[in-house]
Amino acid sequence: MKKLIGTLVTVVFLIVYCFAVMLLAVRLLPGTSGWVQLAYYVFTGLIWVVPIAALIKWMQTPPARAERRPRS
Numbered sequence: 001m002k003k004l005i006g007t008l009v010t011v012v013f014l015i016v017y018c019f020a021v022m023l024l025a026v027r028l029l030p031g032t033s034g035w036v037q038l039a040y041y042v043f044t045g046l047i048w049v050v051p052i053a054a055l056i057k058w059m060q061t062p063p064a065r066a067e068r069r070p071r072s
Contacts, residue, residue, distance in 0.1 A: 006059035010052055017048050 021044045029037050 002059050002061075002063065006055050010055060013051065013055075014048065 025037075025040060025044075029040060
């Protein structure tokens with residue numbers, strides 16, 4: 001179940017992130033040099049890895065198991 005949830009969150013996050021990066025670029029980058037634009041896209045193209053890496057780490061952890069009580 002964790003992997004299904006993590007996969008859905010990843011897809012939704014990446015779609016929202018891409019649109020946010022594009023909208024921010026349209027507002028900030030017109031009239032800037034090519035180097036500034038390159039730096040922006042390199043930075044934003046790599047920074048998404050941080051939250052997704054944490055999510056993947058969470059997805060890979062084994063599920064917590066309820067403690068079993070011995071039968072009487």
